[in-house]
Amino acid sequence: GAGVSQSPSNKVTEKGKDVELRCDPISGHTALYWYRQSLGQGLEFLIYFQGNSAPDKSGLPSDRFSAERTGGSVSTLTIQRTQQEDSAVYLCASSSRQQSNYGYTFGSGTRLTVV
Amino acid sequence: GENVEQHPSTLSVQEGDSAVIKCTYSDSASNYFPWYKQELGKRPQLIIDIRSNVGEKKDQRIAVTLNKTAKHFSLHITETQPEDSAVYFCAASSASKIIFGSGTRLSIRP
Numbered sequence: 185g186a187g188v189s190q191s192p193s194n195k196v197t198e199k200g201k202d203v204e205l206r207c208d209p210i211s212g213h214t215a216l217y218w219y220r221q222s223l224g225q226g227l228e229f230l231i232y233f234q235g236n237s238a239p240d241k242s243g244l245p246s247d248r249f250s251a252e253r254t255g256g257s258v259s260t261l262t263i264q265r266t267q268q269e270d271s272a273v274y275l276c277a278s279s280s281r282q283q284s285n286y287g288y289t290f291g292s293g294t295r296l297t298v299v
Numbered sequence: 300g301e302n303v304e305q306h307p308s309t310l311s312v313q314e315g316d317s318a319v320i321k322c323t324y325s326d327s328a329s330n331y332f333p334w335y336k337q338e339l340g341k342r343p344q345l346i347i348d349i350r351s352n353v354g355e356k357k358d359q360r361i362a363v364t365l366n367k368t369a370k371h372f373s374l375h376i377t378e379t380q381p382e383d384s385a386v387y388f389c390a391a392s393s394a395s396k397i398i399f400g401s402g403t404r405l406s407i408r409p
Contacts (some may be wrong), residue, residue: 216334217396227388227399240395242300263356271397275342286346 186210188291190276196297197266205261205294209278216252216259217279224271225272230274233259266298301326303391305400313408318376320403322389325370329391332365332372335399337386346387349376379407 189208192257197203209216218230231242233253244250248267253259273295277288302325312318324332333348349363349372356363365372372391374375376383384407388394389400 219399226401229396229398232396243396286331287348290342290344292342 188276188278188289190274190291190294192294192298193292194295194297196299199268199298200265202262202264205263205274205296206260207259207276207291209257209259209276210280210289211257213278213280213289214256214280215279216253217277218259218261219275219277220259220272221293223276227275230261256279263296266296268298271296271298301329301393301398301399303389303398305389305403306377307403309404309406310407312379313400314379314380318379318383318384318405320374320387320389320398320405321374322374323370324372324398326391326393327370328393331392331397332363333390333392333397334363334374337388337402338384340356343388350354364387369396379394381400381407381409383407 191206214235216233219227220230221227231238231251232240235256236253248264248297251261275293276291279288281288305322330351332348335343336346337343347361347363349365351367354365360377362375375396386402386404388402390397
């Protein structure tokens, strides 16, 4: 596609429910990243995919968070048993390079609100 | 792991004046330093980047400098304009990921 696409753009969920956030990277981009941005805060790294494997998942805050990528393309970030502190904008980015020392292209993000 | 500190957290300058944002990083293996601009409610966008083999890079009104010895890098915006108002993030990268600073909210006073 022309850019990184994320869905849904907004998600409101009840505390304790599971949510799935989707990222569709730029076609041909092998590297995919998930970040979290809390209100007025910086960008917190969550996980990095190269192809379908995740060589760096060090930023996932707890075992309630998981992510997968299939076909070297679409990625899904799943948050189980959501908590209010999970409320944030979840940003996906992709890059054509295997290493991260080239700029990312970010998606518009999914704004998650846990009530 | 890498840690990036960014200062100031907020910055207000008169239109036409210059703005400077400073960052430090901890991992001496970091070799790529991008800067992102994020307007309210929008996605971060890459505005300029610098690699560790150069000390300075300029693109019109924007310039970045890098001091590898001191592990400092800075963003300089000259002749600021209202459309420069945004949050700016510095970042540092070595191999697997880019680590971002906490951001600087830049406001341009008319």
